[in-house]
Amino acid sequence: MAWNAFKLCTGLRVVGSVMILVVLAxxxxxxxxxxxANYGPDLFKAGYHAPVAALVIVAFxxxxxxxxxxxxxVVFTDPGSVPSDWKPASANEEDMEAQNTLLSSLPANSAAVLTAPTTQMSTSLDSPRMRFCRKCCQFKPPRCHHCSVCGRCVLKMDHxxxxxxxxxxxxxxxxxxxxLFYTFLETSLxxxxxxPHFIAFFTDADDEPALPGTLATTFLAFVLDLAFxxxxxxxxxxxxxLVAGNTTxxxxxxxxATARWRYDLGRRKNFEQVFGTKKLFWFLPMYAEEDVRRMPVFKGLEYPVRSDMEGQEF
Known part of the structure; x- marks a missing residue:
């Protein structure tokens, strides 16, 4: 019996739960x-310390x-899964019959069906115009991939x-x-x-020596945030x-590398495929209702292609 290394991927879920605690820490x-430790007490000092401290704390x-x-x-939003009744617009009766045959044969001989794509049925489902996931036993929309950790197909999966x-x-x-953007700004801030406190830690330039716990926390926070x-x-x-080229x-x-990417619509439109067309929502993790309703890309099942590659097989 062959050993399936991908079973270890399920352990990443436990690792991920620990990572959430690391982020919060x-x-x-x-x-x-x-x-x-540092800028809160400066709010009550005279001179320039108070306004600088207020600016840092507000921005923080x-x-x-x-x-x-x-x-x-990101944690609580479903990245998108394939509807159980979804099928490609180009699917014909032969393709659907092949899928039904595959599904009906799973209980009796699932391992053979999933690992032996040599029959006429498998050839039909593996054709370039048809994408079929043998782990989920369903058709896959464009740009959809199977995640071994989640155990399902994910729409426009990046990682x-x-x-x-x-x-x-x-x-x-x-x-x-x-x-990523706000984390970079926050950790940089x-x-x-x-x-200045980190430098004072090594030069003894601080006029008011801080408590050991404050020094340790300041040192640790500086190193961690700089690394992040x-x-x-x-x-x-x-x-x-990746966004500039509309790829994942x-x-x-x-x-x-030599082929033209069928989903590359130009930098402006590529950006809108991810962030939407409404500027007020570009910096918020949400979309305008008009974009969700008008742009099929946000449903994750259809994607516009270059005008010079429309109708071509892929």
Whole structure:
């Protein structure tokens, strides 16, 4: 009996739950270092300390609110799954009969059916114009992929993220990008705000020596937030390039470098495919009702293609 390594993927769900606690722990340490230990007391000092502290604390709370909003939007928003009754518009009676034959044969010999695509039935379902998932036993819409961690097909799947215990797909990709964006701003703000205290930690330049616990928290918050800022910046740059080309992480590895991407509509329209057309909603993890109603991309089942590639097989 063959050993299935993908069974280990289910363990990532447990890891993801721990990651949520890690995120909340970093937020707590940063909050204590900024608000309680350093800039909160400065609000009651004379001179320029009070207005600077007020500015830092207000900016910190605004960005923190956006980080948490976007983060939990990714965590609790279903990235999109294939409706049980969905089928391609081009599916004919032969294709549907092949699917029904496959489904009816599962209880008796599921392993053979799922691993032996050599019959005439399998050839029909594996044709370029038809995409069929042998694990979910259903047709797959364009840009849909199966996630071994979630155990289902995800619409416009980008990747499975252990940090959010969820897949990043059609319906929560915008929230994920905004989470990266606001996290970079927040961690950068914390790092810059704590930099003078971090320097004073090594130079003994602080006129009022802080308590050991405050020094330790400040040091830890600075190091963690700086590390997060640099790492998130790399992911943010990568995903900006993906949005500019209207592709996903999986598609970037799958498509040929020399082939023209059928979903590349130009940078402006590519951006709107993810963030919508209403500017007021670009920086919020939500969409205008008009965009959801008018643009099929937000349902995750249909996607506009380049005008010069319409009607071509893919």
């Amino acid at each position: 970093v937020v707590s340490v940063s909050y204590y270092a900024i608000v309680v 709370h605004l960005l923190l609110a956006m980080v948490l909003w976007c983060y939990f939007a 499975h993220c252990v940090w959010v215990v969820n897949c990043v797909g059609a319906r929560n990709y915008k929230a994920f990008l905004l989470f 914390v790092s810059l705000s704590l930099l 800022a640099l790492s998130v910046l790399g992911f943010l740059i990568m995903h900006i390039s 992480t999986i598609e970037a590895y799958e498509k040929k």
